[in-house]
Structures are given as C-alpha cells and as structure tokens.
Amino acid sequence: MLPVFSGPLGDLLELVDRGLISVEDLPVAEVVRQCLAYSLGDVAQEATLVALCCRLVLAKARAVTRPPARPMEPIAVVTPDMRRYEEVRQGLQPAVAALEDLAARGWRSFRRRHRVSVPAGPPPPEAVPLEALAELARRRLKELADEPHYQPDAGPTIQEMVARVLEVLKGQRRVAFSQLMALCRDRLEVILTFLAVLELMRQGVVDAQQEEAFAEIWIEAV
Amino acid sequence: MDRGGLKAALEAVLFVSPDSLDTEELARAVGCRAEEAEGLLQELAVELQGRGVRLFRAGGRWFLATAPELGDLVERFLGAGRPARLSRAAMETLALVAYLQPVTRAQVEAIRGVDSWGVIQSLMERGLVEEVGRANGPGRPLLFGTTEAFLLHFGISGIEELPQLEELRELYRELTGRDE
Numbered sequence: 001m002l003p004v005f006s007g008p009l010g011d012l013l014e015l016v017d018r019g020l021i022s023v024e025d026l027p028v029a030e031v032v033r034q035c036l037a038y039s040l041g042d043v044a045q046e047a048t049l050v051a052l053c054c055r056l057v058l059a060k061a062r063a064v065t066r067p068p069a070r071p072m073e074p075i076a077v078v079t080p081d082m083r084r085y086e087e088v089r090q091g092l093q094p095a096v097a098a099l100e101d102l103a104a105r106g107w108r109s110f111r112r113r114h115r116v117s118v119p120a121g122p123p124p125p126e127a128v129p130l131e132a133l134a135e136l137a138r139r140r141l142k143e144l145a146d147e148p149h150y151q152p153d154a155g156p157t158i159q160e161m162v163a164r165v166l167e168v169l170k171g172q173r174r175v176a177f178s179q180l181m182a183l184c185r186d187r188l189e190v191i192l193t194f195l196a197v198l199e200l201m202r203q204g205v206v207d208a209q210q211e212e213a214f215a216e217i218w219i220e221a222v
Numbered sequence: 223m224d225r226g227g228l229k230a231a232l233e234a235v236l237f238v239s240p241d242s243l244d245t246e247e248l249a250r251a252v253g254c255r256a257e258e259a260e261g262l263l264q265e266l267a268v269e270l271q272g273r274g275v276r277l278f279r280a281g282g283r284w285f286l287a288t289a290p291e292l293g294d295l296v297e298r299f300l301g302a303g304r305p306a307r308l309s310r311a312a313m314e315t316l317a318l319v320a321y322l323q324p325v326t327r328a329q330v331e332a333i334r335g336v337d338s339w340g341v342i343q344s345l346m347e348r349g350l351v352e353e354v355g356r357a358n359g360p361g362r363p364l365l366f367g368t369t370e371a372f373l374l375h376f377g378i379s380g381i382e383e384l385p386q387l388e389e390l391r392e393l394y395r396e397l398t399g400r401d402e
Binding site for chain 1: 240276278285286287288289290291293294296297300302305307308310313314316317318320321332333334335370373374375376377378379384385387389390393394396397
C-alpha cells in the first residue's frame, strides 16, 4: 500500500518505533483511512485496528511537533593547567569541610577589649639603683675632700647691716630710710638693711617716723 | 633574670600589650635574645593549655586571648552577638586563603573558577582576610592572608592548628611551582 511498506499495520508501527521508517514521511491520514475502511467483521479485531491507528497518529503528531534540536554546547577548552586548577579545587573541599567543622564547634576566642596607653618611642632609661647612687655620691665627696676647701661666697649679715645703720646715724639725729637703701649694692643688702632697722627698733635703739603716707621714712636714734 | 622570670615577664608584656607583638619586640621588652624568647614563648604556649587565657600566634606575632572552648561564656559576659554564618562561597574562599596563603586574587579565581573579588572584599570587611603584601609577578598583584581575627573566629591558636591537608598544598605547589 505504501511505497516503502506493504503489510499489517502492527508491523508498520514496529518499524516506526524502531526508527527504520520515518513516520514524518508516512501519509498517516491515508493509512488510517484505508484501515478504517477495511472491515474485519469482528468488533474486537476492529477495536485493535483502531487502537493501532491511534498509535500511528500519536507517533506522527509527536514527530511533527518535536522541538528543534538544541544547538550543540560549545566544547570547553580544557588545558592541562585548568585540569590541575580543578584538581586543587577538588582538593580544597576537605579544607572547606575542616573550616565548617571548626565553625560548627562554635568555639571562639576574644582579646582584651580595652586599650592601655603605651608611650610611643624608645623606652625610658632604666632607673638607677639606690646603691649605685649612694656609691656615686660617696665617690664625689671623696674627690671634693681632696680639693681645696670649698668656700661659699660670704654675703653680708644682719649684724653687718646693723653696724652700717648705726655708723650712718653716728653724729646725726636722724637719717632717711631711702638714704640707707641707697647704700645697698644688691637685693640681699636691701633685705638685710630692712631687717637691721627692724631689729634696732625692737631693741629700742632707733625709731621710725613717717609724716604722711608715701612720704619719706626717717630713722631716728632714740 | 632566670628563665622562669623571663617567661613571666613575657607573659606580663603580652597581657598589657594592646597589639600583637613579634618575637623581636618581646625579646627587646624583657631584655633577652630573640632565639631565647622564641623558646620561652613556645613553652608558655604549652603551659597555658588548659587555662582561661591562651597564647596565639598569627603571622609571627603573638597575643593572648581567651580559651576558645570558653567562647560561649565570654560571649554572654560581653553581650556579644554570634557572628553571622559564612556562606558556602565565603567558606570556600576562606579555606583557600587559609591553606594556601599568601595567594593573589587571580589564583583564588583560577581555582574557584568564578569571580571571587566580592567574596574577598566581604571577608576583608569581616576582618578575616587581609592584604599581606604583593607578589613579585607582573603587575605585582596583592597577596592575601588570614588575620588574627580568623584565628579568634575559629578558636584556633595558630594556622598550623588547621587539619593538615598536605595533598592540597602539594597540588598547589605543583601548579604554581612555588616552594613554601
């Protein structure tokens, strides 16, 4: 009945299923029409024939509605280095698992939270022990003992200033305090002269008079 | 000062120091040679096992921190929240840096097969990874390594405490021709 096949419908379906005949090339509608026109005189046999026709139609429908084949995936260029990188990556998985195990353990450590002030720069020189200081002092004193005796600059004394005031007063009844100050060579003599006048007043040797505020102070022999 | 005194002095300096210190700095602080300090620090690390404070070493620098197994207790005391869980990509990148450090970004990406810059940056923001120098190759790319925070995060006192994966390191050595 067909240019490529002649025989029972069941055999045709078998060839189609095996891919030996392309269902897309078959005039399925014509085949079905011929089959259905052929009366077998037995309901069961005719039902089987209808079922075979349905299978043939289904095969044809599937063939013509099949999506076009996807273009072939590009073949990845795998160089030896890439393979080795992949090997390293595979080898890395136990490392990942190890870290995950550590993380799952839930152990964590903490450092001190507050900061302490640490001076920048080199550390200060070490402290000199007391014994060392004492030894240095002893040594220096021994050196001084061998040197000429140390004579501090002897400054004036209150007694000397008392003598000076009395010397100025000699032969006169009174003397101006500013006159006594004018005789002083430095601040120490000024202080000592003032103290000498106070001492003489305390002893009742002299007295001090001032006619008005900020006027001259007169030191008078009593 | 005898060895015991020096060891105690090293512990005291480590206790008050706000930053980690290398062996040279510690030796200078206590007045001994660096080799002697190295040995004493190793002994101190062993002696501190089982104590509440442990001696850690990251990148040749020493510091004291709490015992990892007391993490929960200290965390509660400080009111600190638990750190966010690391993603799979972050964990993979971190493992790569931890085991093969120092590594460049290009090496990380070649091994992982994907762009990993975002993950590296995220790990740096979390303080687990840092720049540790530059490679000598063309362009002198940055090298990355793990930080002290990485040790604290995983509760290990040194990178050598990670499970040994010599096969991984061997594969990497063959790949890069790098001698560790």
